[in-house]
Amino acid sequence: MxxxxxxxxxxxxxxxxxxxxxxxxxxxxxxxxxxxxxxxxxxxxxxxxxxxxxxxxxxxPAWVAAVREQLHRLTHASNLYRNRNQGRLAKTLAAKCGPGRVFFCNSGAEANEALIKLSRLHGNRKAGREGTCFKVVAAENGFHGRTFGGMSATAQEKIRQGFAPLVPGFAFGKLNDLESFERLVDDETSAVFLETIQGEGGIHPCTAGFLRGIRDLCDRKGVLMILDEVQCGVGRTGRFFAYEKAGIQPDAIGMAKGLGSGFPIGAVWVHERYAGLFTPGSHGTTFGGTPLACAAGLATLYVIERDxxxxxxxxxxxxxxxxxxxxxxxxxxxxxxxxxxxxxxxxxxxxxxxxxxxxxxxxxxxxxxxxxxxxxxxxxxxxxxxxxxxxxxxxxxxxxxxx
Ligand SMILES: Cc1ncc(COP(=O)(O)O)c(C=O)c1O
The missing domain is CATH 3.90.1150.10 (Aspartate Aminotransferase, domain 1)
Incomplete structure (x- = not known):
């Protein structure tokens, strides 16, 4: 050519x-x-x-075969229609995350955008009106992507610099310092948003005790516990999700990177309790959850299990x-x-x-x-x-x- x-x-x-x-x-x-x-x-x-x-x-070979087979069958159809692979992959992920539902997108940043929107929907429902309960407490030194939501959730100055004004409403606690989060989470807070292991920030894991403390804090305050497992999820720690070491269940999870083993795919799992916040028309993306991307995801998860x-x-x-x-x-x-x-x-x-x-x-x-x-x-x-x-x-x- x-x-x-x-x-x-x-x-x-x-x-x-x-x-x-x-x-x-x-x-x-x-x-x-x-x-x-x-x-x-x-x-x-x-x-x-x-x-x-x-x-x-x-x-x-198994991944290549699955992607090649799907290429010949159907690559893209849009979310105006169902496709089998998306349904199957959602079920497979829900089996790992817990009772809930999955939204598919194309990258980690896009998954995080959906999670930040989820936190807004939750805060608005909690407060009974828009625009009063939207604080998201994230961690210093974290990294959540390069979109406006992702950058705003990222405290590091080198990521944010040059792009002001960012999305309002983000505050930052110290990783593994529960008290610093206790101080920041108030009536105007909709979510705590953390990487279970900070990746770009230099490999800093949340301790199991800290994760349990955050779970308890979120329960007491009616705040969503949202985990960004974009980098540390999908088996990288030897557990499917890094948070499993804490024996907790978050309210929502973002994943991407390893999920397609090289094919772009992102996903958000939302607990059944909050899944209804996304009503028809509230969110979407043209390329999310195509038959091809989900074939890559299914093949990845299949080989991780099989081998x-x-x-x-x-x-x-x-x-x-x-x-x-x-x-x-x-x-x-x-x-x-x-x-x-x-x-x-x-x-x-x-x-x-x-x-x-x-x-x-x-x-x-x-x-x-x-x-x-x-x-x-x-x-x-x-x-x-x-x-x-x-x-x-x-x-x-x-x-x-x-x-
Ligand atoms: C924890 C975490 N969240 C979000 C992102 C952004 O993902 P993407 O680059 O796919 O938009 C990254 C990327 O490095 C990441 O490590």
Whole structure:
């Protein structure tokens, strides 16, 4: 279709692609399992999984077969009509979340927009009129996406800067400091909105006790407990949702990223008690829940179950953390801490992580930087012990030759 022989992708980017992502360092052309290849034939262990997306790794045969089959059958039909895959995926997710209903969209930010709208509907119903009960209490250092709602729920100045005025009504408590949330939640509050594990903020998990405390606070105040599981959900911690460690049930959950294992899909689950807040015409999106996107979602969830990938994470993650901890102990001045849950790990460095991430790339591993001098390791859920150990070797080598 195109003359690709004389194309220089970096030049095309320099001339035509908007500069909002900075300057990408590699041109990736192919993926298979835990590996991706660049246009010079170099192979990389993909321990970013995109950004926590490729749950099944790349080109997983069952996923490819399901998507290909659906491509031939029906790609898009709109939400003016039912499609079987959307109904099936909603049922599968409800079985994991609890009694309730699901709305499909295309990204994490879009899922969060729907959740923020849900909080408005709840606040308005609670107050009996519009515009008096709409405070959402989120956490400092969180990240909820780049739309206006997402940015407004994100306290970090570097995300918000340049876009004022943002959506009013957001306040921020300190993660794992229940009292700071107790102080902020009042009669004008409609929801508490948290990532169960902060990802972009540098891998900071909510403790189980904090989650239980927030649940209790929300119950006492008639406030929705909404969890953003966009990055930490869909098996990444070895549990389907990260919050399961607390034995609680939130009122609504946002998910995306790993749910389609590379096909764009987002979803919101709303508890049956609040599902009726979304009445016909109150929300929607053209591309949400297409037969194709839901085929990708169904295939992802099917393989996670069939191959017990959460069991794989639970089995391998503790040993991996020990190996990484041994690296930290060997160079504590460079690697300050290793933290996280399952296949969601943050390496807290003493200085700028970018040179270390570049060294890891030279040694054949892709990672994702995060705030606070952190490098995120987010392997695909299919990663086995050998892959994890290889990653540890690369971390060791990269640290040895930097700083
Ligand atoms: C916790 C969390 N919420 C929301 C988002 C936004 O998702 P998306 O980039 O798909 O809009 C992200 C993306 O990194 C995220 O990590």
């Amino acid at each position: 195109h003359d690709t022989h004389h194309e220089n992708t970096a030049e095309l980017y320099d001339s035509y692609v908007l500069g909002n992502y900075g300057k990408p360092q590699l041109t990736l052309v192919r993926g298979d399992g835990v590996y991706v290849w660049d246009d010079e034939g170099n192979r990389y262990l993909d321990f970013g999984s995109g950004i926590a997306v490729s749950a099944l790794g790349h080109a997983h 017990d990938l959460m069991g794989n994470v639970r089995e391998n993650a503790p040993g991996w953390m020990e190996e990484l901890e041994a690296v930290r102990a060997a160079c504590p001045a460079k690697l300050l801490s290793v933290r996280g849950e399952g296949y969601m790990v943050g390496l807290q460095l003493a200085s700028d992580p970018l040179p270390v991430a570049a060294a890891m790339r030279r040694h054949g591993m892709l990672t994702v930087p995060a705030s606070g001098n952190v490098i995120r390791l987010l392997p695909p859920l299919i990663a086995r012990k050998d892959d994890l150990s290889r990653a540890v070797e690369i971390v060791r080598s990269a640290l040895a030759e930097t700083g």
